[in-house]
Amino acid sequence: METSAAPAKFSVNVPASSSAITPGTASTLIEIENLDFYYDSKQALFDINLKLDDRRVTAFIGPSGCGKSTLLRCLNRMNDLIDGAHIKRGSLKIRGVDLHRKDVDAIELRKRVGMVFQKSNPFPKSIYENITYGLRIQGVNNKARLDEVVEKSLRGAALWDEVKDRLHESGLSLSGGQQQRLCIARTIAVEPEVILMDEPCSALDPIATAKVEELIHELKKQFTIIIVTHSMQQAARCSDKTAFFYMGKLIEYDDTRTIFMNPGNPQTEAYVSGRFG
Amino acid sequence: MKRFFDTELETFRSNLILMGETSIRQVRDAIKALVEGDVALADMVIAADDEIDNLEVKIDEEAMRYMNLRAPIATELRLVIVGMKASHDLERVGDEATSIAKRAVKLAAESPLKPYIDLPRMANIALEMLRDALDCFLNGDTEKAIAVVHRDAEVDAINKQLYRELSSFMIEKPDTISRALELMFISKSIERIADHATNIAEEMVFLAQAKDIRHREELKKSASI
Numbered sequence: 001m002e003t004s005a006a007p008a009k010f011s012v013n014v015p016a017s018s019s020a021i022t023p024g025t026a027s028t029l030i031e032i033e034n035l036d037f038y039y040d041s042k043q044a045l046f047d048i049n050l051k052l053d054d055r056r057v058t059a060f061i062g063p064s065g066c067g068k069s070t071l072l073r074c075l076n077r078m079n080d081l082i083d084g085a086h087i088k089r090g091s092l093k094i095r096g097v098d099l100h101r102k103d104v105d106a107i108e109l110r111k112r113v114g115m116v117f118q119k120s121n122p123f124p125k126s127i128y129e130n131i132t133y134g135l136r137i138q139g140v141n142n143k144a145r146l147d148e149v150v151e152k153s154l155r156g157a158a159l160w161d162e163v164k165d166r167l168h169e170s171g172l173s174l175s176g177g178q179q180q181r182l183c184i185a186r187t188i189a190v191e192p193e194v195i196l197m198d199e200p201c202s203a204l205d206p207i208a209t210a211k212v213e214e215l216i217h218e219l220k221k222q223f224t225i226i227i228v229t230h231s232m233q234q235a236a237r238c239s240d241k242t243a244f245f246y247m248g249k250l251i252e253y254d255d256t257r258t259i260f261m262n263p264g265n266p267q268t269e270a271y272v273s274g275r276f277g
Numbered sequence: 278m279k280r281f282f283d284t285e286l287e288t289f290r291s292n293l294i295l296m297g298e299t300s301i302r303q304v305r306d307a308i309k310a311l312v313e314g315d316v317a318l319a320d321m322v323i324a325a326d327d328e329i330d331n332l333e334v335k336i337d338e339e340a341m342r343y344m345n346l347r348a349p350i351a352t353e354l355r356l357v358i359v360g361m362k363a364s365h366d367l368e369r370v371g372d373e374a375t376s377i378a379k380r381a382v383k384l385a386a387e388s389p390l391k392p393y394i395d396l397p398r399m400a401n402i403a404l405e406m407l408r409d410a411l412d413c414f415l416n417g418d419t420e421k422a423i424a425v426v427h428r429d430a431e432v433d434a435i436n437k438q439l440y441r442e443l444s445s446f447m448i449e450k451p452d453t454i455s456r457a458l459e460l461m462f463i464s465k466s467i468e469r470i471a472d473h474a475t476n477i478a479e480e481m482v483f484l485a486q487a488k489d490i491r492h493r494e495e496l497k498k499s500a501s502i
Contacts, residue, residue, distance in 0.1 A: 233348060260350050262487030272350045276278045 026053035035090035057225045059239035066245040076113035077106045114187035118199040120179035122171030130171045134190040157185035177208020197227040296332040297411040303374035308400040311381035322378035329371035336364040359484040366473040373466040390456045399435040406474035413481035425478035432471035439464045
């Protein structure tokens with residue numbers, strides 16, 4: 001993890017209101033340029049160039065080991081936690097700020113770029129405490145404020161009605177689908193700009209999956225979402241744009257409807273049609 | 278990588294090709310029966326319409342099954358959608374051929390109103406259009422398909438010319454009315470066959486290029502590149 005004596009706060013210019021973005025159009029939020037990424041001497045990403053839209057859902061697809069999760073983890077510097085993982089060339093910027101600049105504090109960055117993992121990982125605490133954990137470590141202790149955030153986050157994660165009467169029960173008492181939505185609620189409680197989702201439904205049944213997908217559709221009004229998925233139908237249903245990766249390279253990036261109706265690259269077509277992978 | 282269910286798609290394609298070939302044969306035989314006054318051949322055309330109807334039902338069943346169980350994407354999705362639409366057009370072509378054959382039976386019992394020149398010419402164009410549209414299905418030749426779309430006007434023009442000519446017959450010699458009407462309906466049937474060929478050609482452009490050129494002249498031009 002990057003550290004420095006006096007880390008600069010990762011700062012972003014969040015628009016004052018959603019009116020800052022014209023409906024129906026999308027501006028670039030994240031810009032990845034010429035990115036080469038290595039695990040020790042093994043190159044995992046090759047010259048990735050990608051612009052991701054603000055308040056849109058982008059799906060990363062590709063066979064296992066193609067680099068999609070590696071790229072996702074670059075976006076909140078989770079790879080800093082892996083020995084030998086490093087960027088050799090290129091940059092990742094959010095609103096023009098290079099995430100890997102030495103003065104960018106990774107902890108601050110992760111407040112702005114939240115993450116939901118494949119397996120739901122609620123803390124062994126109450127539902128209420130799961131949501132307020134991030135705020136408490138930021139020093140927020142005002143009960144009324146915390147109550148407000150808990151309700152807002154659980155409503156945002158479409159979980160409020162199911163848990164409002166048992167907020168002080170363990171988060172681990174919830175079903176798998178509810179736990180995953182609790183993790184999403186925990187992520188949005190700190191009001192990030194970007195939510196990274198690494199196969200968020202792979203351990204869920206179809207009903208829980210449908211709820212999370214519905215939630216993604218709602219969340220994109222407020223957040224920029226990047227989702228890694230192995231389900232082609234999920235990518236087709238949930239995302240506005242899709243990036244297809246193969247062996248560490250970005251093969252094709254386009255509107256989702258183009259990728260699934262008329263992909264430009266034969267490798268993309270073969271993958272989305274299930275002919276390889 | 279070949280998938281265990283790829284044969285289903287091959288069968289689907291084969292059935293569509295078979296339906297196209299059968300439809301072309303039916304139109305050709307119906308016109309031949311008309312020109313040669315061959316009632317036996319006309320009866321064969323009428324009886325064979327069931328073959329086309331059965332293929333339409335089979336193709337629809339296969340398409341729905343494939344969409345339901347295999348969730349096709351990209352080219353495969355377009356193939357299944359286009360296959361269903363094209364089979365519907367081909368079924369209508371078969372109906373028009375049957376209609377021509379039935380009228381050929383009636384006309385064979387009377388003396389010809391005039392030598393059959395324009396109707397076979399018109400039918401040949403419509404058959405070429407059908408053949409070219411189906412060739413596009415086989416080899417993805419979209420230029421041929423676009424040419425089909427543009428040839429539709431030729432058939433329309435002959436149909437209008439025949440309408441005027443046959444109207445004059447009816448005005449001048451009222452005893453020709455029933456025969457002239459039969460020929461008018463046959464002309465209209467051939468014109469409809471050309472319309473279905475045009476639809477199929479447009480569908481084949483969508484299959485090959487994912488461009489929907491229906492009702493859009495500017496796209497028809499750009500798709501012909």
